[in-house]
Amino acid sequence: xxxxxxxxxxxxxxxxxxxxxxxxxxxxxxxxxxxxxxxxxxxxxxxxxxxxxxxxxxxxxxxxxxxxxxxxxxxxxxxxxxxxxxxxxxxxxxxxxxxxxxxxxxxxxxxxxxxxxxxxxxxxxxxxxxxxxxxxxxxxxxxxxxxxxxxxxxxxxxxxxxxxxxxxxxxxxxxxxxxxxxxxxxxxxxxxxxxxxxxxxxxxxxxxxxxxxxxxxxxxxxxxxxxxxxxxxxxxxxxxxxxxxxxxxxxxxxxxxxxxxxxxxxxxxxxxxxxxxxxxxxxxxxxxxxxxxxxxxxxxxxxxxxxxxxxxxxxxxxxxxxxxxxxxxxxxxxxxxxxxxxxxxxxxxxxxxxxxxxxxxxxxxxxxxxxxxxxxxxxxxxxxxxxxxxxxxxxxxxxxxxxxxxxxxxxxxxxxxxxxxxxxxxxxxxxxxxxxxxxxxxxxxxxxxxxxxxxxxxxxxxxxxxxxxxxxxxxxxxxxxx
Numbered sequence: 001x002x003x004x005x006x007x008x009x010x011x012x013x014x015x016x017x018x019x020x021x022x023x024x025x026x027x028x029x030x031x032x033x034x035x036x037x038x039x040x041x042x043x044x045x046x047x048x049x050x051x052x053x054x055x056x057x058x059x060x061x062x063x064x065x066x067x068x069x070x071x072x073x074x075x076x077x078x079x080x081x082x083x084x085x086x087x088x089x090x091x092x093x094x095x096x097x098x099x100x101x102x103x104x105x106x107x108x109x110x111x112x113x114x115x116x117x118x119x120x121x122x123x124x125x126x127x128x129x130x131x132x133x134x135x136x137x138x139x140x141x142x143x144x145x146x147x148x149x150x151x152x153x154x155x156x157x158x159x160x161x162x163x164x165x166x167x168x169x170x171x172x173x174x175x176x177x178x179x180x181x182x183x184x185x186x187x188x189x190x191x192x193x194x195x196x197x198x199x200x201x202x203x204x205x206x207x208x209x210x211x212x213x214x215x216x217x218x219x220x221x222x223x224x225x226x227x228x229x230x231x232x233x234x235x236x237x238x239x240x241x242x243x244x245x246x247x248x249x250x251x252x253x254x255x256x257x258x259x260x261x262x263x264x265x266x267x268x269x270x271x272x273x274x275x276x277x278x279x280x281x282x283x284x285x286x287x288x289x290x291x292x293x294x295x296x297x298x299x300x301x302x303x304x305x306x307x308x309x310x311x312x313x314x315x316x317x318x319x320x321x322x323x324x325x326x327x328x329x330x331x332x333x334x335x336x337x338x339x340x341x342x343x344x345x346x347x348x349x350x351x352x353x354x355x356x357x358x359x360x361x362x363x364x365x366x367x368x369x370x371x372x373x374x375x376x377x378x379x380x381x382x383x384x385x386x387x388x389x390x391x392x393x394x395x396x397x398x399x400x401x402x403x404x405x406x407x408x409x410x411x412x413x414x415x416x417x418x419x420x421x422x423x424x425x426x427x428x429x430x431x432x433x434x435x436x437x438x439x440x441x442x443x444x445x446x447x448x449x450x451x452x453x454x455x456x457x458x459x460x461x462x463x464x465x466x467x468x469x470x471x472x473x474x475x476x477x478x479x480x481x482x
Contacts, residue, residue, distance in 0.1 A: 017144035023205055024142055028152050030201035031135045034098055035156060036163045037194050038128040041070065042430070043167025045121075046310060047321050048175050048184040055184065058114045065118045068238065073125030075427040076229045080222050082133030082420025083277050087217060090134045090141070091208040095199060097131025100124075102195035109188040136403070136419035138206060140410065151343060153404035158339030160426065161399035164302060165332035165392075168310055172325025218269055221277030224262035231255025233428055236435035244439070278417055282410070286476050288418060291406020294471040295422060296429040298358070298398055301464045303430030304437035305365070305391070308457055316450040317377055327381060331392035338396030345397065354405075357397035358469035364390030365462040372455045398472065405475045437461065
């Protein structure tokens, strides 16, 4: 795509792309609110699960389908949701997703049975898959100046990191306070006012300046990718919760085969002049092709650590949900602070700040391990704090930078598909991180206890953070679209 330039009549000088208007900057915050809801709901239910299980007299295996149903539908539908925005219009699809998210949130809150709740969560995950890719796509086509686009995408990355932590914090407060006697239902109803603000704000402020892809949806790609991702993510999540069996191994193998067929199919569609669901040309761009594995490692580490820390605090240290929320709060605050400082730090010290921040995450995790090993149960709340603050500060910078680096150079007509691809990597990595590191923790804890299991798992996450730093170092610097 050609860069937008103009020539003044008086001087003949060339001006750059137009700066964002006040309305466009306001629209960004509306879009970010929509993204925040989608990531908040991945983790907010974890805190409420014990209450849901008790009220509905469900088994542990059954109640785990409440977060899992959302995760599976969300992960399997992201690329398709992104492509729908490219074809039908990103603003229209975003509004549809927000409305669906509000309706399904109410359905979850009024559920009287475990089966109805799981079904509502699945549809809610599909609504999130429709809504979230449009945020990045609209940012890509709305902000014409490179520095403004970079800042907006950085804020989006920060929202992901804060949303994951906020899920634990907000969930803990809502369950503890039991507002109006709603109990666990409040964790779903909190979405309704957020959806209303997002929908009204999007109607007034959000404009879709991008070109639509004049083609039909690649239904073959939808089926192959959807069922392939479902098989992989379902096996990872269910295997971690209920144990690894031959059925789970076959499910993983089947998912991998379908994803391989998806790649073959997409190349065939591209060669025939069609519009593939995930255009193969995206993988010729170093940012996107390297950004996918980098996102897998970073968000895998983050998802696993947040999950394990919440479990450790409540099971090993006997924290209440509110106490757990309070322990997470300083880390979330520092993540937000580092996200705001990220642009200035990169401008002053260069792109090396980003991989260095991943190393800082590793240092924070090592400090957490030392606190677990050296401090007694009564003093661990304070002993853990330095490590959590280091981890939060480093994580905020990486989250703010990574998605922008991965989407650098993406053409507007592929914005939805590329956004869906990156978000799929984010979601799949969180599921894989929780499943893989969770299985390791469970195995270690069964023989050495919770403290031993959490400590060793933290050391493994430290090594993965260093690997993330190496991958970040290989990512190209941000470039303008061409």
